[in-house]
Amino acid sequence: MNLALSDEQVLLREAARGALSRFKTLEEAREALDSGGSPTDLWPTAKEAGWPGLLIDEAHGGAGLDAFDAMLVLGECGRVLAAVALLGHLPATAILNDSPAAASLLGDLASGERRAAYLPARPPDDLSESWSVDPASGMERGALPTAAGAGDDAKVSGRIAFAPDSPGADVLVGMALVDGQPTGFAVEAAATGVSIESVRRYDATRALGHVTLQDAPVTLLDAPERSLADAWHLTQALIAAESLGAVESALDVSVAYAKDRYTFGRAIGSYQAVKHSLTEVLRQLENGRSLLYYAGWSRRGAPEEFPLAANAARSVAGRALDTAARTMISVHGGIGATWEHDAPLYFRRAQLTRRLLGGTELASDRVAGELIAKA
Amino acid sequence: MEAIDWSVNQGGDVDLDDTPEQAAYRAQARAWLEQHKSEAPVLTGPGALKDEDEIVAARRAWQGKLAEGGLAGVTWPQEYGGQGKGPIDQVICNQEIARAGVPGILDAIGVGMLGPTIIAHGAEEQKARYLGPMLHGDEVWCQLFSEPAAGSDLAAVQTRARQQEDGSWRLSGQKVWTTNAQFASYGLLLARTDPDVPKHKGMTMFIVPMDAPGVTVRGLRQISGEAEFNEVFFDDLSLDADAVVGGVGNGWGTALTTLMFERVTIGLGGEGLGYNSNRFAAAIAADAHARRDPEVRRQLGELAAELMAVRFTGYRTLTALQQGQIPGPEAGLAKVTIVNGAIKAGDLIADVVGPDALSTDSEWAYMISFLPGLKSAGGTEEILRNMIGERVLGLPSEPRLDKGIPFSELRAKEAAKA
Secondary structure, eight states: BOSSHHHHHHHHHHHHHHHHSSSSSSHHHHHHHSSSSOOOOOOHHHHTTTTTGGOGGGGTTTOOOHHHHHHHHHHHHTTTOOOOOOHHHHHHHHHTTTTGGGGGHHHHHHHHHSEEEEOOOOOOSSSSSOBBBOOOOSSSBBBBOOOOGGGOOOOEEEEEEEOOOOOOOSSSEEEEEEETTEEOOOOOOOOEEEEEEEEOOOEEEEEEEEEEEEEEEEEOOOOHHHHHHHHHHHHHHHHHHHHHHHHHHHHHHHHHHHOOEEEEEEEGGGSSHHHHHHHHHHHHHHHHHHHHHHHHHHHHHHHHHHHHHHHHHHHHHHHHHHHHHHHHHHHHGGGGGSSTTHHHHHHHHHHHHSSSSHHHHHHHHHHHHHHHHOO | OOOOOOGGOOOEEESOOOOOOHHHHHHHHHHHHHHHHHGGGOOSTOOOOHHHHHHHHHHHHHHHHHTTTOOOOOOOOOOTOOOOOOOOHHHHHHHHHHHHOOOOOOOEEEEEHHHHHHHHHHHHHHHHHHHHHHHHHHSSSSEEOBBBTTTSSSGGGOOOOEEEESOOEEEEEEEESTTTTGGSSSEEEEEEETTTTHHHHHHHHEEEESSSSSEEEEEEEESSSEEEEEEEEEEEEOOOGGGGETTTOOHHHHHHHHHHHHHHHHHTTTTTTTTOOHHHHHHHHHTTTTTGGGGHHHHHHHHHHHHHHHHHHHHHHHHHHHTTOOOOTTHHHHHHHHHHHHHHHHHHHHHHHGGGGSSOOHHHHHHHHHHHHHHHTTTTHHHHHHHHHHSSSOOOOOSSSOOOHHHHHHHHHHHOOO
């Protein structure tokens, strides 16, 4: 048994931290909110570091690594609220990597010459046999796109809301019902019938798009349904890792302030009320870290447990980010709620993330469903 | 930036599989249990033992067999009858015992915490005299640390030992929350030996025979109505000079060793209390409506995810131990998660089941009754959060009014206010 990082993983994480430290990501996040523009595109940095090929086999030009390594990189992105389009790209490449029919796409995606985005679809659970997609609004989940025609003539129609990193992507990877069968597809973003409406909600570091497909010509994929489900759960694990990275830095900043700031003649961190709220963030962070190990190990080590592990990680990490962001504001007092401070940026990240990709609540629901189904 | 050489990494080293040595030990433990499990005492179901004296006798005998089979004292050095193995082997042993459906050792406190303290601080004569019978269950031990006015602030113990002219000691006072005291042969006791120095300095650790004149054990009933713990009273008990463990005045350092092993024990046996997500999910799944109810599912999913995390926090602790690191106070956070997760689970299940969950023979009634007290076991939750905030996050400590002041002066101040 070993639940520690390997030397290579430590190196990977430190290299990511170093690469991202060259950018003023937090400042840019605030400026982008002010200007309506976007933070610096960090895809060139991702390319240089080899992140686009993390989950693509070496035979296809990738690094052939696994979820845990990808989670380490996402954690570093989360620490500095960096806008790197990996949340959309990595699950898409994981599907394509399991699709011999799409092998020709992999080289450019592994090098980062081209960028993919995943069109998220939630697999069936113990209560529903249907796949579903995130709706643009409300609680009713949307239906999968549908395909007409067969083979090279297949055309897909449908709508997926809030697809991460879809604006600016070269290839979209999603799934559709083909004769009632959930089937993966890849479609060129520039193809006729594809429209991607870029949307921004509350957090300028998160590039989202409403994707509409109208008889769009697709390449049908031969990835097994299991790989398609895996992509959803992988996304939950990645968003968990990214969230915990943000929790780490929010906690660091809050603790540093609690040591420096004095009231009534003593550092505020010496008061139990403040100390306990910070240890609560640490408790949730540590729980989340432990579940990242579970998720990272199980994707290959015990794949039947991966849905449980990945969604448990999302459930805990999502709530940890909520707690960390609110605690960051309250520990800083009034200044923590002002535009000049970084705390609102973490708060905005927490608020939006909580509602993306099924939301934290559906991850918790999946945990319950997986356990109930086994009981 | 220099490019990373991806070829070095074979996908990371994180894994939960046994090494070949661990697999061999697991096979050995499994084979022994297969051969001997029919000799284990039956504690639940048909044919279960009912009489407490019989249960204790049977479990002591079973502990002796486990020790002979190499399934007790796994991490103890071989010279004291142990296996000289690592903490992960201890977990493997626990897993195999659970898998075989037989009870583990009776004296987990002695073998897990007190024995290792004696191994670390005891005299050679003490090790030779006490460790063998402890390991084999011939003599059960109890931990005599907490007092009515010294729990989280353990260094406030008032049980007083006075040295006599011939070097022997006279001891009086009261201990509380003492598991197994009603059938223990010995206890490891923290006493005040010098009240005129600051409180952490004037303490000494003793080995106390529980059948000596002057020792009274009384059951302490809790919310469930059952007595799982004891109060122990000492009335002018006489102890020989060689009852001291780790030197006169060194009691605090010796106690810290015990507490460190206590954290290790928690880290190794996080789910040993039965507070695990599968058990709770099964209770919800049994109700056709609840298993579909979104609010019930959300609550179950949240608490189950946290309880699952504790299992992997335990594995992280083990990895650190295996690499020679000592687990820090952050392991205490796992206890906070377990207790509060189980409290939420008890409430959720009882909300689903209704008043029947609170009937006398309900496993949930028992759990619900047990947990409020468990919140304070091993240090209150509030004190744990202070400790972790200070030692792990490095936050400044609360101003203290007891630093550097002789214990006797502190007591005089408290008495004056009262």
